Amino acid sequence: MPLCIATWNINSVRLRLPIVEKFLREHQPDLLCLQETKCPDDLFPVEAFHALGYPFVAISGQKGYHGVATISRRPVEVTEKREFCRKGDCRHIATRFQAGDRSVLLHNFYVPAGGDEPDPEINPKFRHKLDFIEEMRDVAAAREGADASILVGDLNIAPLVEDVWSHKQLLKVVSHTPVETEGLESMRVGGGWQDLMRIHTPPPEKIYTWWSYRARDWEATDRGRRLDHVWSSENLVESLRGIEVLKEARGWERPSDHVPVIARFALD
DNA sequence: ATGGTAGGACGCCTA
Numbered sequence: 677m678p679l680c681i682a683t684w685n686i687n688s689v690r691l692r693l694p695i696v697e698k699f700l701r702e703h704q705p706d707l708l709c710l711q712e713t714k715c716p717d718d719l720f721p722v723e724a725f726h727a728l729g730y731p732f733v734a735i736s737g738q739k740g741y742h743g744v745a746t747i748s749r750r751p752v753e754v755t756e757k758r759e760f761c762r763k764g765d766c767r768h769i770a771t772r773f774q775a776g777d778r779s780v781l782l783h784n785f786y787v788p789a790g791g792d793e794p795d796p797e798i799n800p801k802f803r804h805k806l807d808f809i810e811e812m813r814d815v816a817a818a819r820e821g822a823d824a825s826i827l828v829g830d831l832n833i834a835p836l837v838e839d840v841w842s843h844k845q846l847l848k849v850v851s852h853t854p855v856e857t858e859g860l861e862s863m864r865v866g867g868g869w870q871d872l873m874r875i876h877t878p879p880p881e882k883i884y885t886w887w888s889y890r891a892r893d894w895e896a897t898d899r900g901r902r903l904d905h906v907w908s909s910e911n912l913v914e915s916l917r918g919i920e921v922l923k924e925a926r927g928w929e930r931p932s933d934h935v936p937v938i939a940r941f942a943l944d
Numbered sequence: 945a946t947g948g949t950a951g952g953a954c955g956c957c958t959a
Contacts, residue, residue, distance in 0.1 A: 687959085688951055712959085714952065740952050741959095789959050801958090832959090889949040889959090933950080933959085 678917055679775050679943040680705040681782070683828035683904055684925075685886075685934035689713040689745065693721055695928050699936060700728050703922075706749050707773070708936075711786035711830040713743035720745065736766040744769045744784045744829070755781065755821075760811050761804055772822060775943040780912075781822035783815060785829035794853045802850060805832070809859045817868035817909035827869060827907040830934060833860045835871075838879040839902035851901055869907040872939055876919040886934045887926055894926060906939045915941040 682705040737743035752771040791801030837843040846852040884900025920938040
């Protein structure tokens with residue numbers, strides 16, 4: 677069985693437990709990285725994951741907002757829960773697991789959305805987002821103590837022209853402004869990270885992983901953005917066997933506004 | 945040009 681890793685901004689893990697269970701039953705990834713769990717650690721539905729065959733549940737949650745979790749069928753060790761920008765937010769958890777003869781470090785990120793106004797001088801939430809991306813430069817693909825690295829999550833930025841439904845109309849919309857897209861790409865390349873979704877599906881093909889709740893008919897208008905990402909160190913690129921964006925999940929009962937992204941590798 | 949929906953927690957912030 678190839679190694680299978682999924683990432684999904686779930687927008688409340690407790691409210692959406694039924695569709696998380698459906699996803700795990702139908703796709704059975706080895707690891708599932710969730711963002712926006714909106715759940716304090718002592719209320720996290722750990723037992724539901726155990727019952728589905730996922731004994732390892734690594735969580736970093738807080739009340740009401742944010743929160744990440746990495747759920748696994750194979751043993752994982754939590755290596756870091758990093759606090760970014762001194763905000764006390766739970767937006768990162770790093771775990772390590774074995775894949776074949778390699779020790780793989782897996783970063784699960786939830787980058788701040790950044791508010792509505794794309795001006796860091798008047799919008800502190802946008803300032804925070806830009807600062808967060810800068811601080812992410814510390815997280816490089818090459819790390820001592822690991823043979824390979826994977827970085828997944830809701831990065832809340834659609835970097836490429838083909839990552840949004842209209843490049844022109846979104847240039848001044850937070851998630852696709854040049855300061856964000858250039859900052860993220862610079863951080864990614866500087867850190868030695870490979871964009872696996874775009875290696876598998878290069879431009880000009882469009883990729884979206886998020887469709888707003890505010891659209892009347894998300895499917896007909898198809899005004900999506902690629903906000904969720906799967907990156908790896910260069911030494912995993914040759915093992916990549918596929919990327920799947922599970923668009924159908926946007927139409928499930930009480931859906932998240934994000935859909936799961938699944939990456940498969942030729943590794944045990 | 946504007947406002948549209950959703951979740952947590954219960955007035956209003958965040959996405």
